[in-house]
Amino acid sequence: MATQSVEALINGGQATAAPPLGPALGPLGVNIGQIIAEINRKTSSFKGMQVPVKIEVDTVSKAFTIGVGTPPASALIKSEAGIEKGSGNPLQDKVADLRIENIIKIAKMKEDDLMGRTLKEKVKEIIGTCNSMGVMVEGVSGKEAIQLVNQGKFDQEIREQKTELSAEELKEMEEEKKRLAEEIERRREEYVAKAKDIIAQNQGKERGIIKSKLVEAKIPAKIIEELLPAEAAGGAAGAEGKKEAAGAPKKEEAAKPKKEEGKGK
Numbered sequence: 001m002a003t004q005s006v007e008a009l010i011n012g013g014q015a016t017a018a019p020p021l022g023p024a025l026g027p028l029g030v031n032i033g034q035i036i037a038e039i040n041r042k043t044s045s046f047k048g049m050q051v052p053v054k055i056e057v058d059t060v061s062k063a064f065t066i067g068v069g070t071p072p073a074s075a076l077i078k079s080e081a082g083i084e085k086g087s088g089n090p091l092q093d094k095v096a097d098l099r100i101e102n103i104i105k106i107a108k109m110k111e112d113d114l115m116g117r118t119l120k121e122k123v124k125e126i127i128g129t130c131n132s133m134g135v136m137v138e139g140v141s142g143k144e145a146i147q148l149v150n151q152g153k154f155d156q157e158i159r160e161q162k163t164e165l166s167a168e169e170l171k172e173m174e175e176e177k178k179r180l181a182e183e184i185e186r187r188r189e190e191y192v193a194k195a196k197d198i199i200a201q202n203q204g205k206e207r208g209i210i211k212s213k214l215v216e217a218k219i220p221a222k223i224i225e226e227l228l229p230a231e232a233a234g235g236a237a238g239a240e241g242k243k244e245a246a247g248a249p250k251k252e253e254a255a256k257p258k259k260e261e262g263k264g265k
Helices: 021-028 033-043 072-081 100-109 121-131 142-150 155-160 167-199 206-214 222-227 230-246 252-253
Strands: 005-012 050-058 065-069 095-097 135-137
Touching: 005 021, 021 033, 033 050, 033 065, 072 095, 072 100, 072 121, 095 100, 095 142, 095 167, 095 222, 100 121, 121 135, 121 142, 121 155, 135 142, 167 206, 167 222, 206 222
Parallel strands: 095 135
Antiparallel strands: 005 050, 050 065
């Protein structure tokens, strides 16, 4: 049986005949609409996430099979946490707080893709990803949560493979997410005010000097770039270049040999 494969990354539950699927499936002579409908049925639980799919087509009978992978762990974490993106400064800014049940759920969904041999080891892998995204677990950083797992704090939940949360627990998670967002915004306002003060105190100095003072004050890089755009430095450099150019002799003049005195009279 001769088969051809088509692999693509699609939005869960929202596949269409547009690229990349349509153009790839068209030459195979299959019912594209039927395949799209089946893909959307199989990926409906992953709405809002990128999902890898693989379509195997029998080139003779036109029969097909659809394999659906799971989204990246980071996408599943964002879905469980109800956030659009991870933290830009994960060491300091925390954007959400997941429960161990959320982590177990993600570890089970990704179990075929994770390196750990046991569910406990897989749970620690997912917590490691949370740590890099600025997502807390059970009220502590990912690094601390892994230590708690090692100490056996969540052994019962992992053993029972608990993945469900009560309405009250879901409500608490949502409230904590809002509190963290407000805290990030408050801290950002403090940084911006401090940075503006430093810039005002060093007005007229070179950008590099001002930037070094902002870095010394531990102002986040993103805020530094917002308040002290690189274009300003480029403009200053350009102005210096123009000054130098104005004082330099023209090429023709520089290249033209001077007359020796006493000759050519």
